[in-house]
Amino acid sequence: MSNMIDSHPLVGQIAARVRTERDRRRWTLAQLAEASGVSQAMISRIERGESSPTAVVLGKLSAAFQLSVSSLLALAEGTPDGAAGETAGLRRAADATEWRDPTTGYRRRQITGPHFPTEIVEIRLPADAQVPYPAAAFAFVRQVVWVLDGRLTFHEGDTVHELGTGDTIELGEPAPCVFANNSGAECRYAVVLTRDQRP
Structure with missing residues (x-):
């Protein structure tokens, strides 16, 4: 069965990743807002899992963290190299x-x-x-x-x-x-x- 999903199941993971990246840099909400151009209110909602960020907002946050959008999402997903029982690096479309x-x-x-x-x-x-x-x-x-x-x-x-x-x-x-x-x-x-x- 396919795990292709819309953004909602990832909201929690993205929230945790944005907060982790901000904490790693010891940035306040205001500092991340200034670096990214995303409002403090929006960042706060994202970090609390109350708002699903758009592609534009993810792009701005990723740029502030000096990560690509795909890296930020991959870190949020905790994507493994291969599932149990599969060859390392093998990723099934399903x-x-x-x-x-x-x-x-x-x-x-x-x-x-x-x-x-x-x-x-x-x-x-x-x-x-x-x-x-x-x-x-x-x-x-x-x-x-x-x-x-x-x-x-x-x-x-x-x-x-x-x-x-x-x-x-x-x-x-x-x-x-x-x-x-x-x-x-x-x-x-x-x-x-x-x-x-x-x-």
């Missing part, structure tokens, strides 16, 4: 956990495990949906976006790229980005990222 943005319906599935050096994530962006991320979310990673099905309008700063099935784009210097689906059908794409070792 066992995958899918995070769903409660606002846009954007769905995100982690493909690689938490110890793999490169992160690969599958995204399903519904028709007429868009997800913006601040430049800070790209300051510490290198990313390639690969459109698997459909069309993606990708805003990289002031530049707009129209991507179709099979197209890829390697992100340049950090800039505010928007992933937009202006078509009438779902867009499925993969994000491949690695931490940038440059100072």
Whole structure:
């Protein structure tokens, strides 16, 4: 039976992870709010498990923590490398956990495990949906976006790229980005990222 779920079962895990990351840095709510651009009230609701964060809010919090969104979610899920009785590193599609943005319906599935050096994530962006991320979310990673099905309008700063099935784009210097689906059908794409070792 598939464990594909919407965001609600992960609310508690995300709450605990955000609080843990904040505590590790000895940040107050006010300090995290200033670093992320997310209000103290919203952070407090997320940490208490009273609010399910959107993809935009997760992007801002991840940027403040200098973690990718996928790393933050993987840490929240406590994703193992392999289930009991399986080969280490083997991840069955039926066992995958899918995070769903409660606002846009954007769905995100982690493909690689938490110890793999490169992160690969599958995204399903519904028709007429868009997800913006601040430049800070790209300051510490290198990313390639690969459109698997459909069309993606990708805003990289002031530049707009129209991507179709099979197209890829390697992100340049950090800039505010928007992933937009202006078509009438779902867009499925993969994000491949690695931490940038440059100072």
